[in-house]
Amino acid sequence: MFTGKQSKFETMVRAYSAELYRYAYWMCRDRFLAEDLVQDTFTRAWQAWDGLRDDKAARSWLYTILRNERARLFERKRLEIDEAQELDDLIDASSAGPHEDLEMRQLLSALPVGYREPLVLQVLGGHSCAEIARIMDISEGAVMTRLTRARLALRKLPGIAATRKAKSV
Amino acid sequence: MNCFEFRKLLLADPRARTSGQDRHLAECPACANVAREMENLEARVHDAMRVPVPEALAERVLLRQKTRVPALRVWALAASLVAAIGAGAYFYRTAGNTEEPMLVAATLGQNHPAVAAIAYVVDHEPQLLREGRSGDPAVMRSALVKLGLKLPANGVTVRYLGKCPVPSGTGEHIVLQTALGQVTLILVPNHPLGPRVTVMDRQMTALASPARLGGYILVADSLDHVRRIEKMLM
Numbered sequence: 204m205f206t207g208k209q210s211k212f213e214t215m216v217r218a219y220s221a222e223l224y225r226y227a228y229w230m231c232r233d234r235f236l237a238e239d240l241v242q243d244t245f246t247r248a249w250q251a252w253d254g255l256r257d258d259k260a261a262r263s264w265l266y267t268i269l270r271n272e273r274a275r276l277f278e279r280k281r282l283e284i285d286e287a288q289e290l291d292d293l294i295d296a297s298s299a300g301p302h303e304d305l306e307m308r309q310l311l312s313a314l315p316v317g318y319r320e321p322l323v324l325q326v327l328g329g330h331s332c333a334e335i336a337r338i339m340d341i342s343e344g345a346v347m348t349r350l351t352r353a354r355l356a357l358r359k360l361p362g363i364a365a366t367r368k369a370k371s372v
Numbered sequence: 373m374n375c376f377e378f379r380k381l382l383l384a385d386p387r388a389r390t391s392g393q394d395r396h397l398a399e400c401p402a403c404a405n406v407a408r409e410m411e412n413l414e415a416r417v418h419d420a421m422r423v424p425v426p427e428a429l430a431e432r433v434l435l436r437q438k439t440r441v442p443a444l445r446v447w448a449l450a451a452s453l454v455a456a457i458g459a460g461a462y463f464y465r466t467a468g469n470t471e472e473p474m475l476v477a478a479t480l481g482q483n484h485p486a487v488a489a490i491a492y493v494v495d496h497e498p499q500l501l502r503e504g505r506s507g508d509p510a511v512m513r514s515a516l517v518k519l520g521l522k523l524p525a526n527g528v529t530v531r532y533l534g535k536c537p538v539p540s541g542t543g544e545h546i547v548l549q550t551a552l553g554q555v556t557l558i559l560v561p562n563h564p565l566g567p568r569v570t571v572m573d574r575q576m577t578a579l580a581s582p583a584r585l586g587g588y589i590l591v592a593d594s595l596d597h598v599r600r601i602e603k604m605l606m
């Protein structure tokens with residue numbers, strides 16, 4: 204019985220630690236903190252293993268654990284209004300005056316985390332909007348709005364805008 | 373399906389294509405253009421998100437699970453170590469004007485918060501600065517208040533705001549641009565940081581000091597700068 208649990212756990216660690224690390228990284232943008240979060244996530248998963256009934260649910264379960272671990276660590280209460288404002292400010296600030304192309308990683312870093320998170324879950328994790336809604340504990344409509352706004356912002360930001368102009372010439 | 377509906381779905385989930393979208397795409401060159409542009413954007417976003425994963429990450433996770441070693445953050449050892457050193461009344465200050473002994477890293481060991489802070493600044497900060505600002509100004513302000521510190525109204529700008537590992541879990545990692553150059557301030561609210569100590573390592577100077585409800589660490593290029601910045605924050 205124990206070895207069954209052990210080998211399943213090992214399989215899960217090998218299958219998901221890399222993608223969880225990237226998710227964690229884009230949540231906190233600190234490589235060391237990201238690894239800590241992955242470690243903590245699997246520690247919790249091991250402890251709560253018996254509560255896991257469905258193997259197929261394991262993956263999004265891990266994402267949820269990681270998300271909770273991070274929330275515990277940051278104790279940050281986000282105000283969605285502030286992040287929407289932050290996103291607007293970002294677009295305003297970057298569309299004023301001349302500037303060089305920013306690297307995509309910097310652009311992503313500049314997105315408020317409430318917008319970056321669903322984007323990472325979708326683009327990198329391949330999660331559906333419904334799954335993202337469950338992981339983030341918000342409505343599916345809110346997920347779609349955030350994804351739309353995040354993409355519109357990335358599209359308007361200098362690095363992308365420059366590429367677009369160059370292409371259309 | 374009209375253009376608005378098409379683009380709304382496209383922006384929310386470019387990879388999911390309904391048959392309605394396919395039909396619209398076939399008859400609307402403008403939306404076909406947008407779809408190509410989004411495909412390009414999507415590929416770039418995807419590539420950028422694939423940051424390198426640390427080597428042997430899975431092995432480290434499994435090792436910890438097998439050995440049942442509790443979570444040990446980078447500086448977790450430091451708290452007990454400082455307590456041990458602090459037993460000899462070696463570093464404490466009186467009225468803030470006594471000359472503090474300047475220690476070398478070897479005396480304290482690599483796990484001491486002040487030494488670890490220098491390593492963090494030298495090894496990781498440049499990368500963090502390249503990646504840009506991340507933290508919540510409100511969290512920083514509340515941490516400053518808890519420690520009885522304040523940022524001066526003029527002459528200091530925040531270049532970076534983030535989290536870093538400290539004995540109690542995470543601290544507020546702040547990089548300040550000042551007239552004296554770049555300075556790092558690490559705030560550790562709600563957790564005693566041990567006795568006050570200054571240490572020099574890797575051509576940087578760090579000062580770790582207890583404060584009201586926790587402690588703070590300052591890292592700069594010289595002892596003089598560390599002290600002058602500290603006065604500005606008081």
Ligand SMILES: [Zn+2]
Pocket residue numbers: 374375376378396400402403404
């Ligand atoms: Zn159209």
